[in-house]
Amino acid sequence: MSNPVQLVPNNSLITKTPEEGRQLAVKMARLIIKITQPDEKVRESLRPDYANDASMLISIGQVVATEFATIAAANNYWR
Amino acid sequence: MSNPVQLVPNNSLITKTPEEGRQLAVKMARLIIKITQPDEKVRESLRPDYANDASMLISIGQVVATEFATIAAANNYWR
Amino acid sequence: MSNPVQLVPNNSLITKTPEEGRQLAVKMARLIIKITQPDEKVRESLRPDYANDASMLISIGQVVATEFATIAAANNYWR
Amino acid sequence: MSNPVQLVPNNSLITKTPEEGRQLAVKMARLIIKITQPDEKVRESLRPDYANDASMLISIGQVVATEFATIAAANNYWR
Amino acid sequence: MSNPVQLVPNNSLITKTPEEGRQLAVKMARLIIKITQPDEKVRESLRPDYANDASMLISIGQVVATEFATIAAANNYWR
Amino acid sequence: MSNPVQLVPNNSLITKTPEEGRQLAVKMARLIIKITQPDEKVRESLRPDYANDASMLISIGQVVATEFATIAAANNYWR
Numbered sequence: 078m079s080n081p082v083q084l085v086p087n088n089s090l091i092t093k094t095p096e097e098g099r100q101l102a103v104k105m106a107r108l109i110i111k112i113t114q115p116d117e118k119v120r121e122s123l124r125p126d127y128a129n130d131a132s133m134l135i136s137i138g139q140v141v142a143t144e145f146a147t148i149a150a151a152n153n154y155w156r
Numbered sequence: 157m158s159n160p161v162q163l164v165p166n167n168s169l170i171t172k173t174p175e176e177g178r179q180l181a182v183k184m185a186r187l188i189i190k191i192t193q194p195d196e197k198v199r200e201s202l203r204p205d206y207a208n209d210a211s212m213l214i215s216i217g218q219v220v221a222t223e224f225a226t227i228a229a230a231n232n233y234w235r
Numbered sequence: 236m237s238n239p240v241q242l243v244p245n246n247s248l249i250t251k252t253p254e255e256g257r258q259l260a261v262k263m264a265r266l267i268i269k270i271t272q273p274d275e276k277v278r279e280s281l282r283p284d285y286a287n288d289a290s291m292l293i294s295i296g297q298v299v300a301t302e303f304a305t306i307a308a309a310n311n312y313w314r
Numbered sequence: 315m316s317n318p319v320q321l322v323p324n325n326s327l328i329t330k331t332p333e334e335g336r337q338l339a340v341k342m343a344r345l346i347i348k349i350t351q352p353d354e355k356v357r358e359s360l361r362p363d364y365a366n367d368a369s370m371l372i373s374i375g376q377v378v379a380t381e382f383a384t385i386a387a388a389n390n391y392w393r
Numbered sequence: 394m395s396n397p398v399q400l401v402p403n404n405s406l407i408t409k410t411p412e413e414g415r416q417l418a419v420k421m422a423r424l425i426i427k428i429t430q431p432d433e434k435v436r437e438s439l440r441p442d443y444a445n446d447a448s449m450l451i452s453i454g455q456v457v458a459t460e461f462a463t464i465a466a467a468n469n470y471w472r
Numbered sequence: 473m474s475n476p477v478q479l480v481p482n483n484s485l486i487t488k489t490p491e492e493g494r495q496l497a498v499k500m501a502r503l504i505i506k507i508t509q510p511d512e513k514v515r516e517s518l519r520p521d522y523a524n525d526a527s528m529l530i531s532i533g534q535v536v537a538t539e540f541a542t543i544a545a546a547n548n549y550w551r
Contacts (some may be wrong), residue, residue, distance in 0.1 A: 084336040089161035090179040090391055093197045099163040099184070103191070105336070112340070114365045126192045127368040135215045136372045140325045142222040143379040151391035155168050177243040178263070182270070206261040207272045214294045216269045221301040233248050233309035257400040257421070261428070286430045289443040293452045296425045298460040312406055312467030323496040327549055342494075346533045349498070364526040373530045380537040383474045388549035415479040415500075419507070445511045447522040452532045454504045458538040470485055470546035 084108050088152035102145035106137070112145075115152055163187050168208035177231055181224035185216070242266050248309035256310055260303035264295070321345050327388035335389055339382035343374070398431075400424050404469035414468055419459035422453070479503050485546035493547055497540035501532070
């Protein structure tokens with residue numbers, strides 16, 4: 078039981094639409110936080126820290142933008 | 157009603173012009189903040205925090221630059 | 236009058252030279268700050284904050300580097 | 315015995331699946347921390363620092379996203 | 394006399410070697426700081442701030458890495 | 473004696489293996505710090521600052537990830 082969390086939902090970067098690709102980016106970013114801090118209670122207790130802090134909200138946007146760049150390239154930008 | 161916010165306006169990265177692509181980058185960056193902090197009142201209360209802070213304004217620029225890189229590539233840089 | 240600020244000067248990423256591309260990167264970075272903090276007086280008041288702070292000067296360099304990467308690719312690196 | 319730590323497991327960026335690629339990204343990120351701070355006791359003592367800090371959890375997500383971008387490109391995005 | 398500082402030395406990203414490309418990355422990063430803080434005395438006064446601060450030294454490394462990525466791609470990685 | 477430090481070991485981004493590429497990424501990142509703070513004693517004095525600080529260890533990982541992305545692309549990902 079080394080790593081019970083699936084880090085890439087559906088084990089694929091391919092999505093039907095940009096919208097789904099964006100949702101995948103958000104999920105993948107969250108899953109890294111989940112494996113780094115596996116305790117759900119702690120994660121929940123941290124939520125007000127970042128959800129009410131402009132600087133951290135911006136940083137979350139940076140991570141999602143980076144994940145999305147990879148997913149968009151994988152999908153040839155859904156052209 | 158899992159995720160009522162559309163993360164990619166028009167569900168497409170393709171835009172007619174660089175200007176529209178840039179506006180899309182700004183919107184996509186803001187939408188990630190919106191789903192992370194869904195309470196509009198809280199988001200509004202955070203506005204003076206980042207709009208009057210040089211460091212956060214720069215960080216917002218970083219996120220937009222990263223989103224725009226993806227959108228520009230998707231559009232073959234509007235060459 | 237939704238967004239009176241033009242975010243991409245000349246609505247193009249194509250420039251004649253790397254030097255002009257670099258100047259465009261600087262301008263595009265500044266324009267994002269302009270639309271996020273539209274009040275010119277506030278922006279001017281923030282200038283000493285970042286111009287005298289090594290950490291923020293470095294962060295500005297990071298944003299410009301990221302914008303320039305996109306512009307350089309758009310111009311096939313002016314080879 | 316200059317560098318006993320292997321920085322790239324299996325000395326390859328190629329993986330069978332996106333899931334394995336994501337796990338490799340996490341491992342490669344951790345291995346850089348390992349060679350920078352080789353003392354396991356110190357690393358363990360730092361764990362509560364980052365695992366209970368929203369800002370650092372986000373930063374870890376940023377590093378993994380960057381490593382994963384390279385691994386995904388190496389694997390042609392497992393298309 | 395709008396912008397007397399040349400932002401891209403020799404107005405080209407093409408260099409003979411990786412070493413010269415790396416030096417160009419360092420110069421281009423520094424030139425952005427120069428136009429943002431044009432006062433040489435202030436820049437000199439900031440030097441001990443970043444040269445003795447581990448965190449800022451790392452951030453400088455991040456900017457140079459980003460600039461170098463663009464220059465290396467422009468030169469087809471000097472293959 | 474303008475710049476006695478060689479910034480790119482062997483003046484090449486090409487390596488035989490991913491492992492060697494990763495080691496090159498670490499070295500190149502360190503060499504930027506070396507030219508920014510040339511005093512070895514100061515650099516040594518900063519070591520405990522970053523080696524015992526989770527946030528800085530993560531930032532170092534970010535720089536290495538960025539350098540490695542360039543080196544991996546230069547080597548066609550050692551496919």
